[in-house]
Amino acid sequence: MNNDLIEKLIVNIKSADKMLANKDLDPKPYKKIISGYAKNFINGIKSNTSYSPIYIKKIITSIRNRIRNSISQDHISLGYIRLSKEEYKDINTQSMKRVKELNLNKKEVNLKEIDRLTLALLKSNCEEHLAYGIALASGRRITEVFISHIEDIKNSNEVMFTGQLKTRDIERFYQGYQIPLTINKEIFFEAYNRFTQSALIRDIKNKWESGIFNPDYVYSRLQLEFYKIFKGKFKISDLRAIYTTNILFKEGYFNDRKGAMEIYPRISKILGHKTDEHDAIGASFNYRDFSITNNNVIENLKEKIDYIKQFKKIEINKKMFSFLNKQVKEGKLIDISYDYDNTKVKINAKTFITFSNAMKDALHFFESEDANLLNKNSLNSTFRRILEQEYKFDIKNNGRKSIRFLDTFLRIEKRQKIKLKPLPRRKKHESYIIKNLIIPREIKSLLKELEKPNQKEKYKILRENCHMLQIILEKLLIDKEKQMDILNYDFLKKEFQKYSTKPLSIPRFKAITQVILNNIAKLRDATFVKKEDPLLFKEELLADVGFTITHKGTNKKYYREFIIETIIIPELHKMLKNKLKISKHTAYSAIFDDCLYSILIKKENIGNILQYRRLEKIFNQHIKNPKNKFSQEKFEKIKSLIKDNLKEIKNKIIFKQEYLSIYEMYEARTNYKGEEKDMHL
Incomplete structure (x- = not known):
C-alpha cells in the first residue's frame, strides 16, 4: 500500500477539521467533504486489482486505527471509511475458504531438504548442479540462470537481478530489480561466479546475443542429472515455485492466518511480474501447487548429496603433480590397483608416461577459455579424449587402466563411487495419436469437472469449453509450450474470442486453468506409450485417418461422413425447423432429414431432391390427420427454404477450426453406429 495516499487522506481530514473549527465551513458541507475524501480513498484502493478483498480490509482497518490515534476516537470519517456488511461477510467467507484450501491439491515439499540440497548443489562444480542450485536459491527461470545477470548489493540482504524473460515490454529485460535469496550470499556468489566462468555458459550467452539460442538445448542438457536427483518428484519448472514457497515461508506469510500479509503482491515482486490481477493469478498458480511438510x-x-559431492571442484596440489612427474625406469611395472582388486592392475613405464602427459594436457585444457568446469567427470572425459585423439591410445580395450590411473591420481576409491539411476526412456505417442485420440479422451473427464448444475446455454458453453481445453492441451502436450505462457489470461482471452461473442470471464478462466493444473501430471503421462495398456490397432488407424478428408482438386478439408451424419445434419435440421417456425412436426422433420442426407452424403442434384411427388410421399407417410396432407403451398415453402439456405448447408461440411472441437468429433465417431467410410470428392 502506498503510504503517501494514507498521509494525504489524514492531511485532508485534518484540514477540513480546521476549517470547521474556524467556522470557514458549515457542518453540512463539511460532512460532504469528509464523505468525498473517504469515498475517493476507498474507490482508489478497490481499483488496484493487485489488492485482494482481504488486503483491502487490512488497509481500511489500518487507516481507521490511524484516525482514532491521531485525530479522534469517534471521528465522523470513521462512519465513511468502511466496507459494507455484505463485503465484510464475503471477506470472512474467503478467509475461511483460504484456510480450508491450504492443504488441498498441492504437492508436498520439505524446505529443510530443499535447503540442504541447494547447499550441496552450489558446492558442486558441475554446470547442471549449479544451475539447479542457482534456480532454487534465486527463483529465476532456468533459462534466466544461463543468460541473465545477478550481482551483489552491498549492505543489503538482497541481490540485483537483470534480464527478466517472458515479458512483452522489452525494456523490462534491462531493468534490474532486487530479489531475496534462500541461502547465504557468500555461498551463492562463490558458486555463481564459478558457474559464469564455464565455457558452456559463455557459449549459451553468445548464442542468445546472436539470436540463435534454443531453450530445448538447455533443458535436454539438464534433464538427465535432474531426474537422478529428483526422480520424478518435481519438474525443472517447479524450482521457481519451490523458491517462492521457501521465501514466503521464511518471511512468515504462512503463519499469517488473518490474511494481513498480502501474498500476491509479494509473489509478483520477487518473480518480476506486473502487479495487475491477471499476472497475480498466474504467479500464484505454481506457488499454490506446494504444501510444506516435515515428511x-x-x-x-x-x-x-553424496553423489553430488563427487562433482566437487578438484584442487590440484603438489603431491598430485609429483605423481605425474614421477620418474620410472623402462620396463618397470607400476601398480594402480585398488585394495580390493582380485587381480592386480599394472601398467608399464611407457603407458605411465603416456597417461601422465595426457593428464597434464587435460589439466592445461581446463585453464583455457574453451573448458567447462573441472570436476572428476569432466576431467575423466577430457583425459580419455586426449589419450585417444592426441596419443592414439586404445581406450576401448584399455579403458580399465585409464580409469584406475585417474582414480589413483585423484585418490578416489572405486567402491566409494555412488551411481544414481538414469532417466528411464519412455516412448511418446505420435503427435497425430495425441491430437486425435489422447486429447479427446482426456477432455471428456475434464469437462465433467467443469460442469455446473442447472447451467444456461449448456450446449454452447460445452462447445466453448471443448475448444479452450483443446487449445491448451495441444499447446502443452504437442507443441511443448510453457505452462505459464498458455495458462495466461491474455492469451486465453484472445483465443476465446474465436469461439464466442462474449469475452472470457475471470471465474471461467480460473475454472479452466485450475482443472488443467489439477490434472497436468496425469495429462502428460497419458501421452506416453504404456506396455500394460497398449492401443488397439483400430484406434491407431482411426487416429491416423483423423476427422477430415482433403479434396484433391480444391485442397479444401471436409468433415468425414460420420461427423456430417451425427452432428452437422442434426444442427442444420434444427436451423431449418427454426426458420420454418415449427417445433415437433414429424412430417417436416422427415423431409429435412431426407433432403440434407441427399445433399450432403449422397451428393444428389438439388433438382432431383426438390420434386413434388418425392416430398409428398415422405410427408404423407408421417401425418396422422389426412386433412394435413401435403400441398403445393407446403411444397413451395420447403423448396424456397432449402434453396435459400443451400449455400450455408453445403458450406457447413467444409472444415472450420472454430466450428467443431476435436472432442465433439471423437465422440461422434465413438457413438456412430454405421460403417465409417471416406467421402469421395
Whole structure:
C-alpha cells in the first residue's frame, strides 16, 4: 500500500477539521467533504486489482486505527471509511475458504531438504548442479540462470537481478530489480561466479546475443542429472515455485492466518511480474501447487548429496603433480590397483608416461577459455579424449587402466563411487495419436469437472469449453509450450474470442486453468506409450485417418461422413425447423432429414431432391390427420427454404477450426453406429 495516499487522506481530514473549527465551513458541507475524501480513498484502493478483498480490509482497518490515534476516537470519517456488511461477510467467507484450501491439491515439499540440497548443489562444480542450485536459491527461470545477470548489493540482504524473460515490454529485460535469496550470499556468489566462468555458459550467452539460442538445448542438457536427483518428484519448472514457497515461508506469510500479509503482491515482486490481477493469478498458480511438510519427500537424500559431492571442484596440489612427474625406469611395472582388486592392475613405464602427459594436457585444457568446469567427470572425459585423439591410445580395450590411473591420481576409491539411476526412456505417442485420440479422451473427464448444475446455454458453453481445453492441451502436450505462457489470461482471452461473442470471464478462466493444473501430471503421462495398456490397432488407424478428408482438386478439408451424419445434419435440421417456425412436426422433420442426407452424403442434384411427388410421399407417410396432407403451398415453402439456405448447408461440411472441437468429433465417431467410410470428392 502506498503510504503517501494514507498521509494525504489524514492531511485532508485534518484540514477540513480546521476549517470547521474556524467556522470557514458549515457542518453540512463539511460532512460532504469528509464523505468525498473517504469515498475517493476507498474507490482508489478497490481499483488496484493487485489488492485482494482481504488486503483491502487490512488497509481500511489500518487507516481507521490511524484516525482514532491521531485525530479522534469517534471521528465522523470513521462512519465513511468502511466496507459494507455484505463485503465484510464475503471477506470472512474467503478467509475461511483460504484456510480450508491450504492443504488441498498441492504437492508436498520439505524446505529443510530443499535447503540442504541447494547447499550441496552450489558446492558442486558441475554446470547442471549449479544451475539447479542457482534456480532454487534465486527463483529465476532456468533459462534466466544461463543468460541473465545477478550481482551483489552491498549492505543489503538482497541481490540485483537483470534480464527478466517472458515479458512483452522489452525494456523490462534491462531493468534490474532486487530479489531475496534462500541461502547465504557468500555461498551463492562463490558458486555463481564459478558457474559464469564455464565455457558452456559463455557459449549459451553468445548464442542468445546472436539470436540463435534454443531453450530445448538447455533443458535436454539438464534433464538427465535432474531426474537422478529428483526422480520424478518435481519438474525443472517447479524450482521457481519451490523458491517462492521457501521465501514466503521464511518471511512468515504462512503463519499469517488473518490474511494481513498480502501474498500476491509479494509473489509478483520477487518473480518480476506486473502487479495487475491477471499476472497475480498466474504467479500464484505454481506457488499454490506446494504444501510444506516435515515428511521425507526426496528419496535417499543423503545418498544423493553424496553423489553430488563427487562433482566437487578438484584442487590440484603438489603431491598430485609429483605423481605425474614421477620418474620410472623402462620396463618397470607400476601398480594402480585398488585394495580390493582380485587381480592386480599394472601398467608399464611407457603407458605411465603416456597417461601422465595426457593428464597434464587435460589439466592445461581446463585453464583455457574453451573448458567447462573441472570436476572428476569432466576431467575423466577430457583425459580419455586426449589419450585417444592426441596419443592414439586404445581406450576401448584399455579403458580399465585409464580409469584406475585417474582414480589413483585423484585418490578416489572405486567402491566409494555412488551411481544414481538414469532417466528411464519412455516412448511418446505420435503427435497425430495425441491430437486425435489422447486429447479427446482426456477432455471428456475434464469437462465433467467443469460442469455446473442447472447451467444456461449448456450446449454452447460445452462447445466453448471443448475448444479452450483443446487449445491448451495441444499447446502443452504437442507443441511443448510453457505452462505459464498458455495458462495466461491474455492469451486465453484472445483465443476465446474465436469461439464466442462474449469475452472470457475471470471465474471461467480460473475454472479452466485450475482443472488443467489439477490434472497436468496425469495429462502428460497419458501421452506416453504404456506396455500394460497398449492401443488397439483400430484406434491407431482411426487416429491416423483423423476427422477430415482433403479434396484433391480444391485442397479444401471436409468433415468425414460420420461427423456430417451425427452432428452437422442434426444442427442444420434444427436451423431449418427454426426458420420454418415449427417445433415437433414429424412430417417436416422427415423431409429435412431426407433432403440434407441427399445433399450432403449422397451428393444428389438439388433438382432431383426438390420434386413434388418425392416430398409428398415422405410427408404423407408421417401425418396422422389426412386433412394435413401435403400441398403445393407446403411444397413451395420447403423448396424456397432449402434453396435459400443451400449455400450455408453445403458450406457447413467444409472444415472450420472454430466450428467443431476435436472432442465433439471423437465422440461422434465413438457413438456412430454405421460403417465409417471416406467421402469421395
